[in-house]
Amino acid sequence: MNAASTTIAEQRSVVSRPARGRVGMFGLIAAEAAIFTIFVVAYLFYVGKSLTGPMSKEVLSVPIFYTICLLSSSLTIHMAAKALRRGNIQGFGAWWFATIALGAAFIYGTATEWHRLIYHDGLTISTNLFGTTYYSLVGLHGFHVVVGLMSLSIVMALTLVGNVRSEHAERVDVLSLYWHFVDAVWVVVFTVVYLIGR
Amino acid sequence: MSTDAIVLPRTEPLSRPLVDTLHEWVTTVDHKRLGILYLGYALLFLVVGGIEAGIVRIQLIRAHNDFVSPQVFNRMFTMHGTTMIFFVAMPLVFGFANYLVPLMIGARDMAFPRLNAFSFWLTAFGGLLLYFSVLGANGLYGAGNAPDVGWFAYAPLTSRTFSVGHSTDFWTLGLLVSGFGSIGTAINILTTILCMRCAGMNLGKMPLLVWLNFVMSGMVILAVSPLTAAQLMLLVDRYLGGHFFDTQAGGSAVIWMHFFWIFGHPEVYVLVIPAFAFASEIIPVFSRKAIFGYPVMVAATICIGFIGMSVWAHHMFTVGMNSNANTFFVLSTMAIAVPTGIKIFNWLATMWGGKIEFKTPMLFCVGFLFQFLVAGLTGIMLSAAPFDWQLGNSYFVVAHFHYVIVGGILFTVFAAFYYWFPKMTGKMCNETLGKLHFWLFLIGFHLTFDFMHVPGLLGMPRRIYTYEPGRGWDVWNLIVTIGVFFQALGTTVFVVNLVWSYFKGRAAGPDPWDAWTLEWSTPSPPPAYNFVSIPMVKSRRPLWDLKHPNDPDWKYE
Numbered sequence: 030m031n032a033a034s035t036t037i038a039e040q041r042s043v044v045s046r047p048a049r050g051r052v053g054m055f056g057l058i059a060a061e062a063a064i065f066t067i068f069v070v071a072y073l074f075y076v077g078k079s080l081t082g083p084m085s086k087e088v089l090s091v092p093i094f095y096t097i098c099l100l101s102s103s104l105t106i107h108m109a110a111k112a113l114r115r116g117n118i119q120g121f122g123a124w125w126f127a128t129i130a131l132g133a134a135f136i137y138g139t140a141t142e143w144h145r146l147i148y149h150d151g152l153t154i155s156t157n158l159f160g161t162t163y164y165s166l167v168g169l170h171g172f173h174v175v176v177g178l179m180s181l182s183i184v185m186a187l188t189l190v191g192n193v194r195s196e197h198a199e200r201v202d203v204l205s206l207y208w209h210f211v212d213a214v215w216v217v218v219f220t221v222v223y224l225i226g227r
Numbered sequence: 228m229s230t231d232a233i234v235l236p237r238t239e240p241l242s243r244p245l246v247d248t249l250h251e252w253v254t255t256v257d258h259k260r261l262g263i264l265y266l267g268y269a270l271l272f273l274v275v276g277g278i279e280a281g282i283v284r285i286q287l288i289r290a291h292n293d294f295v296s297p298q299v300f301n302r303m304f305t306m307h308g309t310t311m312i313f314f315v316a317m318p319l320v321f322g323f324a325n326y327l328v329p330l331m332i333g334a335r336d337m338a339f340p341r342l343n344a345f346s347f348w349l350t351a352f353g354g355l356l357l358y359f360s361v362l363g364a365n366g367l368y369g370a371g372n373a374p375d376v377g378w379f380a381y382a383p384l385t386s387r388t389f390s391v392g393h394s395t396d397f398w399t400l401g402l403l404v405s406g407f408g409s410i411g412t413a414i415n416i417l418t419t420i421l422c423m424r425c426a427g428m429n430l431g432k433m434p435l436l437v438w439l440n441f442v443m444s445g446m447v448i449l450a451v452s453p454l455t456a457a458q459l460m461l462l463v464d465r466y467l468g469g470h471f472f473d474t475q476a477g478g479s480a481v482i483w484m485h486f487f488w489i490f491g492h493p494e495v496y497v498l499v500i501p502a503f504a505f506a507s508e509i510i511p512v513f514s515r516k517a518i519f520g521y522p523v524m525v526a527a528t529i530c531i532g533f534i535g536m537s538v539w540a541h542h543m544f545t546v547g548m549n550s551n552a553n554t555f556f557v558l559s560t561m562a563i564a565v566p567t568g569i570k571i572f573n574w575l576a577t578m579w580g581g582k583i584e585f586k587t588p589m590l591f592c593v594g595f596l597f598q599f600l601v602a603g604l605t606g607i608m609l610s611a612a613p614f615d616w617q618l619g620n621s622y623f624v625v626a627h628f629h630y631v632i633v634g635g636i637l638f639t640v641f642a643a644f645y646y647w648f649p650k651m652t653g654k655m656c657n658e659t660l661g662k663l664h665f666w667l668f669l670i671g672f673h674l675t676f677d678f679m680h681v682p683g684l685l686g687m688p689r690r691i692y693t694y695e696p697g698r699g700w701d702v703w704n705l706i707v708t709i710g711v712f713f714q715a716l717g718t719t720v721f722v723v724n725l726v727w728s729y730f731k732g733r734a735a736g737p738d739p740w741d742a743w744t745l746e747w748s749t750p751s752p753p754p755a756y757n758f759v760s761i762p763m764v765k766s767r768r769p770l771w772d773l774k775h776p777n778d779p780d781w782k783y784e
Contacts, residue, residue, distance in 0.1 A: 047422055052421050056418060060452045075477070
């Protein structure tokens with residue numbers, strides 16, 4: 030057979046396959062998207078079906094500032110990844126830190142909103158259907174933001190001790206995919222909770 | 228090319244301490260060992276789930292029987308269903324996919340070996356969590372009990388009010404944990420297939436088994452995730468006082484059904500597509516012909532994948548949906564029979580004019596062809612909503628889906644065991660015992676599930692604890708239960724065959740079936756690195772090309 034004479038090095042050059050990390054992350058994103066879809070469907074199905082108050086239009090206000098924070102963090106992480114590909118570690122660190130700060134600001138926004146809802150408006154997860162679906166959906170998203178922040182912080186720590194170099198750009202890209210996904214989900218959650226459901 | 232195994236001198240001592248061997252198996256990230264772990268784990272639970280089915284059937288053997296109490300009966304059918312789907316069928320599917328996919332695409336391991344091990348242990352501990360309920364469901368009183376809410380756990384039966392104690396929580400957590408494992412493995416298989424194929428193996432040259440497992444993994448990602456979401460909601464309801472499925476607070480019990488069956492029906496295809504995969508590899512080899520209509524087989528599978536995601540509510544005709552929903556789900560369910568029918572014709576066309584060898588794997592595949600056809604026909608009957616209103620939740624339905632799962636899936640899984648056992652262990656299975664297993668199981672299967680249709684048609688509902696004499700159900704139930712003993716005997720022969728062949732079987736050599744896919748180019752069992760050098764393929768049957776250099780496949784494909 031002809032292949033018998035082909036060396037491994039030659040065979041390698043023939044194969045060009047997509048990077049594992051990206052494909053794996055897209056798989057994870059697909060699975061997560063399916064989970065969020067079910068929670069979003071449940072939220073939409075139960076809009077206005079609560080038997081007792083408080084209702085969403087009475088207590089929810091649109092968190093425009095914190096939404097801008099989260100969405101702009103997609104831009105900063107993109108800039109960070111770009112800087113790392115160019116070998117600009119300083120620039121990477123700065124943009125990466127900005128991403129973490131914006132994400133943390135978003136979580137702070139959620140925390141203050143929940144604090145107000147629980148202590149001022151008396152809405153908990155068991156108060157009514159709105160409470161159940163609201164805290165579940167926003168909480169599930171918040172959980173993903175927190176997981177993202179933890180991963181980003183690990184990379185930040187590795188950057189500070191000087192272990193992140195331009196050859197890690199591929200892996201940082203994979204992580205930034207996850208962060209973009211978390212931001213994209215917020216667009217859906219924001220629309221459903223604060224625009225349609227209010 | 229890598230087909231000539233290089234004989235390395237044996238450097239390690241022949242016998243090593245048991246602890247070392249165990250440690251190696253527990254910490255392994257090798258896809259072949261994890262595959263075997265999946266399969267062993269599944270076989271263990273197959274016996275457990277089989278015993279539970281046996282208890283259910285003995286209880287129903289005659290009218291007014293009281294072999295077990297009603298409470299135990301409920302636990303038995305719940306645990307039987309949950310075990311067989313989540314801890315037998317899924318691990319069997321993933322076990323074979325793990326073992327075979329990298330070998331068939333000429334890779335040395337999965338894309339993410341450690342994720343692979345993590346996923347297996349999640350699945351394994353998910354099963355242990357489910358069974359720990361027997362001890363721990365009521366806390367430390369010393370009197371636990373197993374879940375008893377049925378395998379689809381309809382609301383509001385799962386609410387705190389109707390399901391006290393922790394049995395339902397163990398059910399939820401067990402499925403949640405193993406669900407994460409399933410999603411991890413599915414992502415892994417998908418990535419492996421997309422990123423790890425050897426040179427020359429473009430998508431159109433992948434073995435059908437790889438293609439079908441690709442579709443299966445995509446379905447797992449999209450179907451198991453909704454179950455995960457629904458289980459999270461159930462946990463919120465039970466632990467945080469949420470109202471997702473609480474009709475008293477405006478919640479809906481029907482939405483649980485939707486969420487469960489959005490998982491539940493694609494799950495059937497998740498299980499049956501790998502069964503198709505086994506048949507698509509085994510039937511050509513024992514017919515001595517290439518598979519008929521390879522591109523159509525791939526297209527039909529993708530079709531099944533898409534349509535399979537949109538048929539779930541045919542499980543809910545009896546709930547009372549509006550006529551638009553009924554019409555949609557009737558039509559989509561009937562539509563799925565078309566690509567499935569195409570597959571059956573292609574397998575038949577592969578056998579047509581071939582030199583068929585009725586070895587044990589082929590026998591099981593032929594059994595599968597006939598039985599899966601019958602299962603599909605009763606499926607079309609039940610897909611018509613008015614027919615389903617008559618027979619929904621009757622033993623006719625139970626007979627139908629056992630025809631799919633046992634007659635379709637389990638038969639091909641047995642075929643796969645007989646076919647790839649020589650590759651996994653280096654020993655041939657005993658043919659005589661294999662044929663005995665086939666005939667015993669075939670007789671048992673038909674005694675049980677052919678005759679189970681009849682009490683269903685006569686109005687016997689599923690999940691009833693016992694029944695009045697004189698309704699015409701008695702003799703059928705007796706026959707059904709007798710069939711179970713034949714199946715149990717057949718399975719015992721199977722296990723004996725595996726153990727006996729492992730120790731005393733004839734040496735298999737690398738390629739005992741004169742087959743054509745890459746796994747047979749490695750020694751049996753394959754070394755940890757699979758291939759000495761990464762192979763290069765030019766057609767769908769690389770070993771045929773190697774064995775017939777004057778008439779290779781790539782000239783015609």
